[in-house]
Amino acid sequence: MLEVTFRHKFPGLALDVAFDAPGGVTALFGPSGCGKSTAINAIAGLMRPDQGRISLDGHVLFDDRTNLPPQARRIGCVFQDARLFPHMTVAANLRYPSRWRRGAARDFDRIVEMLALGPLLQRRPGTLSGGERQRTAIGRALLSDPALLVMDEPLAALDETRKTEIMPWLERLRDEIRLPILYVSHSVPEVLRLATTVVLMRQGRVIHSGPLTAILADPELAPQLGAREAGALIHATVEGPEADGMTRVTTAGGPMLLPDLNLAPGRVLRLRILAHEVILARAAPQGLSALNILPVTVTRVQDGLVQLALGTDQQHERMLAQITPRSVKALQLQPGSTCHAIVKSVSVLRS
Ligand SMILES: Nc1ncnc2c1ncn2[C@@H]1O[C@H](COP(=O)(O)OP(=O)(O)OP(=O)(O)O)[C@@H](O)[C@H]1O
Numbered sequence: 001m002l003e004v005t006f007r008h009k010f011p012g013l014a015l016d017v018a019f020d021a022p023g024g025v026t027a028l029f030g031p032s033g034c035g036k037s038t039a040i041n042a043i044a045g046l047m048r049p050d051q052g053r054i055s056l057d058g059h060v061l062f063d064d065r066t067n068l069p070p071q072a073r074r075i076g077c078v079f080q081d082a083r084l085f086p087h088m089t090v091a092a093n094l095r096y097p098s099r100w101r102r103g104a105a106r107d108f109d110r111i112v113e114m115l116a117l118g119p120l121l122q123r124r125p126g127t128l129s130g131g132e133r134q135r136t137a138i139g140r141a142l143l144s145d146p147a148l149l150v151m152d153e154p155l156a157a158l159d160e161t162r163k164t165e166i167m168p169w170l171e172r173l174r175d176e177i178r179l180p181i182l183y184v185s186h187s188v189p190e191v192l193r194l195a196t197t198v199v200l201m202r203q204g205r206v207i208h209s210g211p212l213t214a215i216l217a218d219p220e221l222a223p224q225l226g227a228r229e230a231g232a233l234i235h236a237t238v239e240g241p242e243a244d245g246m247t248r249v250t251t252a253g254g255p256m257l258l259p260d261l262n263l264a265p266g267r268v269l270r271l272r273i274l275a276h277e278v279i280l281a282r283a284a285p286q287g288l289s290a291l292n293i294l295p296v297t298v299t300r301v302q303d304g305l306v307q308l309a310l311g312t313d314q315q316h317e318r319m320l321a322q323i324t325p326r327s328v329k330a331l332q333l334q335p336g337s338t339c340h341a342i343v344k345s346v347s348v349l350r351s
Pocket residue numbers: 010011012013030031032033034035036037038039
């Protein structure tokens with residue numbers, strides 16, 4: 001667990017940052033200039049905040065008595081520009097951290113294989129594509145045997161094709177190596193696909209931090225990710241194909257049918273259901289073409305967004321429906337109202 005509290009004054013901005021990053025991917029999200037890179041630099045030891053305390057797994061990295069140098073912090077960094085040494089081969093770049101971290105060489109073959117870097121080892125960074133450079137930078141960061149990987153807009157300089165190429169590697173770091181990652185991004189699609197926790201920043205401050213799924217289904221916070229992004233991210237487990245080729249999945253709200261996914265039973269998916277794709281009915285609807293109708297309970301009504309708990313267990317997953325004030329009144333929706341959510345469209349984020 002990374003625990004961060006610090007203050008710092010730049011001429012144009014006073015930063016007062018406090019958040020915890022548990023395991024998984026923690027996304028630092030906020031508009032340009034809100035202080036994301038400054039937070040990353042303070043954590044990685046690349047700048048010294050005026051005051052504060054930063055610790056990683058209980059070890060103090062920075063406080064009023066301690067200020068560990070970057071290489072002593074067990075943090076691997078990947079930046080937008082890969083920052084590889086141009087005169088060294090990929091292999092030499094990858095071996096660089098073993099200068100100060102014993103044991104790094106031991107993992108060389110495993111990480112080269114994981115990131116498919118074998119064919120690139122003798123090349124120099126200037127001859128690599130942007131995606132290959134970023135993969136090398138990720139490999140070099142992993143070979144420093146980090147307890148935390150810090151990534152500052154690692155995909156921002158890549159085109160859509162290269163982004164799609166790198167994304168699965170990041171998912172493997174999250175799911176297979178289970179390395180905690182602090183991830184700075186402007187991109188909502190990246191945050192939706194990768195993050196487990198989100199830290200929302202504005203003008204040098206953290207305005208909220210918590211699980212991504214809770215933020216997306218919060219009528220007050222979801223619009224911070226962008227007005228069109230309000231909705232839900234719910235989890236579904238693949239059950240198997242139906243006779244007509246549709247894929248049957250189970251969710252906290254019951255079974256749903258998705259277009260043919262051709263995925264093995266048991267596979268867990270992230271489903272994105274946007275608030276404006278959900279219609280509410282008080283009685284079970286009959287004769288509808290919609291395939292996915294879930295029983296839900298209203299938990300909050302705010303600013304045209306209705307928060308819903310899926311299924312009967314109110315602790316379970318939440319989603320949002322965008323409803324006009326007139327409909328809220330007509331349906332007499334209030335916390336505790338039971339309804340049926342007609343889901344017009346679902347997108348699968350991980351396949
Ligand atoms: N060394 C510095 N000296 C003075 N001001 C600085 C310095 N570094 C950053 N700032 C200012 O601090 C603010 C936060 O910058 P920072 O780079 O952390 O923002 P950011 O959220 O990462 O932005 P972006 O998304 O555009 O990268 C900005 O107003 C920036 O101009």
